[in-house]
Amino acid sequence: MKGAELVLKVLQQHGVDSIFGYPGGAIMPIYDALYQSSVKHYLCRHEQGGAFSAIGYARASGKVGVCMATSGPGATNLITSLADAMLDSVPVVAITGQVSQAVMGTDAFQEIDVLGLSLAVTKHSFMVRSVDELAATLNDAFAIALSGRPGPVLVDIPKDVQLAELDYQPEATTSVRPVPVATSLANAAKARALIAGAKKPVAYIGGGVHMAGAMPQLQQFLAANPMPSVTTLKAMGSVAKDNAHYLGMLGMHGTQAANLAVQQCDLLICLGARFDDRVTGNLQKFAPLAKVIHVDIDPAEINKVRFADAALLGDMQQILPAISAGTDCADWLNHCAQLKQQYGWRYDHPGERIYAPLMLKQLSERMPDNSVVACDVGQHQMWVAQHMRFSHPRNHLSSGGLGTMGFGLPAAIGAKLARPQDTVITVTGDGSFMMNVQELATIKRFRLPVKIVVIDNQRLGMVKQWQQLFFNARYSETDLSDNPDFVALAAAFAIPGHCITRKDEVESALEAMFTWPGPYLLHVCIDDKDNVWPLVPPGAANEDMITEAKA
Amino acid sequence: MNHILHITASNTPAVVERLLQVTRYRGYQLTGLQMTPRADSRSVAIRLSVSGDKPIHLLTSQLHKLYDVQQLELAGSELAVLSA
Ligand SMILES: Cc1ncc(C[n+]2csc(CCOP(=O)(O)OP(=O)(O)O)c2C)c(N)n1
Numbered sequence: 001m002k003g004a005e006l007v008l009k010v011l012q013q014h015g016v017d018s019i020f021g022y023p024g025g026a027i028m029p030i031y032d033a034l035y036q037s038s039v040k041h042y043l044c045r046h047e048q049g050g051a052f053s054a055i056g057y058a059r060a061s062g063k064v065g066v067c068m069a070t071s072g073p074g075a076t077n078l079i080t081s082l083a084d085a086m087l088d089s090v091p092v093v094a095i096t097g098q099v100s101q102a103v104m105g106t107d108a109f110q111e112i113d114v115l116g117l118s119l120a121v122t123k124h125s126f127m128v129r130s131v132d133e134l135a136a137t138l139n140d141a142f143a144i145a146l147s148g149r150p151g152p153v154l155v156d157i158p159k160d161v162q163l164a165e166l167d168y169q170p171e172a173t174t175s176v177r178p179v180p181v182a183t184s185l186a187n188a189a190k191a192r193a194l195i196a197g198a199k200k201p202v203a204y205i206g207g208g209v210h211m212a213g214a215m216p217q218l219q220q221f222l223a224a225n226p227m228p229s230v231t232t233l234k235a236m237g238s239v240a241k242d243n244a245h246y247l248g249m250l251g252m253h254g255t256q257a258a259n260l261a262v263q264q265c266d267l268l269i270c271l272g273a274r275f276d277d278r279v280t281g282n283l284q285k286f287a288p289l290a291k292v293i294h295v296d297i298d299p300a301e302i303n304k305v306r307f308a309d310a311a312l313l314g315d316m317q318q319i320l321p322a323i324s325a326g327t328d329c330a331d332w333l334n335h336c337a338q339l340k341q342q343y344g345w346r347y348d349h350p351g352e353r354i355y356a357p358l359m360l361k362q363l364s365e366r367m368p369d370n371s372v373v374a375c376d377v378g379q380h381q382m383w384v385a386q387h388m389r390f391s392h393p394r395n396h397l398s399s400g401g402l403g404t405m406g407f408g409l410p411a412a413i414g415a416k417l418a419r420p421q422d423t424v425i426t427v428t429g430d431g432s433f434m435m436n437v438q439e440l441a442t443i444k445r446f447r448l449p450v451k452i453v454v455i456d457n458q459r460l461g462m463v464k465q466w467q468q469l470f471f472n473a474r475y476s477e478t479d480l481s482d483n484p485d486f487v488a489l490a491a492a493f494a495i496p497g498h499c500i501t502r503k504d505e506v507e508s509a510l511e512a513m514f515t516w517p518g519p520y521l522l523h524v525c526i527d528d529k530d531n532v533w534p535l536v537p538p539g540a541a542n543e544d545m546i547t548e549a550k551a
Numbered sequence: 552m553n554h555i556l557h558i559t560a561s562n563t564p565a566v567v568e569r570l571l572q573v574t575r576y577r578g579y580q581l582t583g584l585q586m587t588p589r590a591d592s593r594s595v596a597i598r599l600s601v602s603g604d605k606p607i608h609l610l611t612s613q614l615h616k617l618y619d620v621q622q623l624e625l626a627g628s629e630l631a632v633l634s635a
Pocket of ligand 1 (some may be wrong): 378379380381406432455459
């Protein structure tokens with residue numbers, strides 16, 4: 001057997017059913033082996049799109065996403081998506097072809113130092129030097145991608161290794177399990193004392209909870225220790241819909257109730273989150289009165305930006321029950337319930353034009369249970385987080401750490417392939433959509449019934465909003481009023497669509513989109529003046545949110 | 552503040568680059584570097600001197616996450632030994 005065939009064998013052993021990629025010279029042996037393989041390959045139309053599909057697949061399913069590219073430009077096209085997976089801790093294995101070892105280091109055609117490029121954007125990376133180490137290296141790649149805090153791993157395979165013959169002996173045990181994490185409960189008693197003594201506790205929930213498979217433990221913890229909870233962008237959907245004390249997302253575009261509760265709390269229980277600057281605003285002024293309990297799987301997150309009075313490292317499933325102490329904070333719960341009521345969203349927007357927050361609320365209410373929403377980056381992304389409700393974080397795919405425009409459409413493709421039974425919707429902006437618009441061809445080829453909602457304000461809206469607020473309304477290079485006709489564009493890929501401009505068209509348009517059995521594009525035109533509120537200005541504390549009324 | 556780190560790492564092609572990349576990215580300056588492959592050549596002993604204003608645990612905790620790093624000791628410090 002050749003190295004190239006072995007690659008596919010190992011992928012099969014890891015249960016990989018779908019891979020996303022694009023061929024080229026240095027990876028041709030693997031594509032040749034693919035020709036007869038039962039592993040299903042989905043041809044993307046840009047390697048960045050393929051890798052985003054692998055991310056969407058991984059985030060929607062919890063499995064490892066796999067993507068492939070050739071050497072040189074194929075590999076460099078993966079970099080942005082790997083960086084995205086790195087910052088959002090997504091388990092991805094990227095396989096790249098490399099020129100033969102005989103010419104490596106000579107600036108050969110399509111040779112670039114991929115291992116060198118990978119250092120800043122992967123959890124780990126390998127260059128395979130001999131076919132004898134190929135299977136073990138790929139096994140390691142899967143184990144590393146899934147172990148501890150998940151992340152992307154790149155395996156660069158020179159062409160001579162792909163072509164080399166080996167005498168393949170299937171190993172007795174091939175499934176490589178992620179390395180179990182050591183859990184330290186040394187500070188559990190301290191954490192319990194802090195929780196039992198707190199008058200104003202808040203749970204600050206990040207993506208680490210669901211990635212640890214600790215959603216049931218989280219609900220039990222919140223039931224046994226009633227307290228207000230807030231989530232990060234990545235954790236939307238972590239708190240059960242019937243939990244009355246949930247306050248929504250915190251941070252720059254969080255709800256006022258969430259931000260005020262965190263600013264006032266005396267104990268912040270950070271679960272699988274990392275005090276990101278979009279969450280904390282001015283760090284010195286963030287939750288100034290709070291003691292902190294920090295639970296995470298990554299030791300490097302403890303005391304990185306905020307001191308933890310009690311830190312617990314390891315498996316969230318074990319730690320949550322171990323820190324349960326019972327709370328007694330009825331006044332605080334009432335106070336936060338009042339905040340929630342006082343600052344609740346309002347949808348009574350004047351005029352005929354479509355109000356995106358209301359439209360997204362209608363979409364949220366109309367979409368089938370367990371639908372996946374993949375969004376892009378910008379104002380529409382924040383509106384999705386604010387106005388849609390999710391029953392699980394795997395149903396809300398949003399580029400959090402890297403904030404990568406172009407994420408939504410290919411991520412939706414990956415999600416649809418991972419979960420063919422579930423409805424998959426991408427909510428994108430007119431700017432973001434164009435960044436990986438070529439993936440409409442992938443949707444067309446595989447007849448993927450992905451629903452595409454383009455929220456069109458004819459602007460790079462989020463940048464425009466900052467120009468308006470912080471750069472004296474000097475709108476430098478954010479006008480997109482010469483956008484293509486999105487419905488016609490979709491039609492070129494055999495995707496039907498419809499354009500709406502008025503509020504009273506929304507319900508029937510959503511109905512038509514969901515009733516249509518295949519892919520569909522809904523072009524939603526909104527006012528370019530609409531902005532995202534509330535907003536914590538740069539450098540400000542989270543209680544100093546600007547609202548529409550104040551702006 | 553100057554710090555000296557004694558690191559044992561797998562002798563893989565990019566291991567030194569990884570250490571240096573993390574050191575630079577996390578905001579520390581390199582002030583010295585020595586490396587000696589161990590007898591079996593499977594691992595290397597590295598002595599990394601760095602200076603920086605931030606607490607050194609912000610660097611050691613990140614270096615420690617590198618898959619190739621087997622052991623990391625901070626010379627002359629209390630929270631010294633962290634083994635992989
Ligand atoms: C790849 C990339 N380039 C640039 C940016 C900076 N950026 C953030 S939001 C945004 C505007 C997005 O416009 P659009 O997709 O139309 O969404 P809107 O904000 O209008 O809802 C830009 C340019 C980015 N996040 N990603």
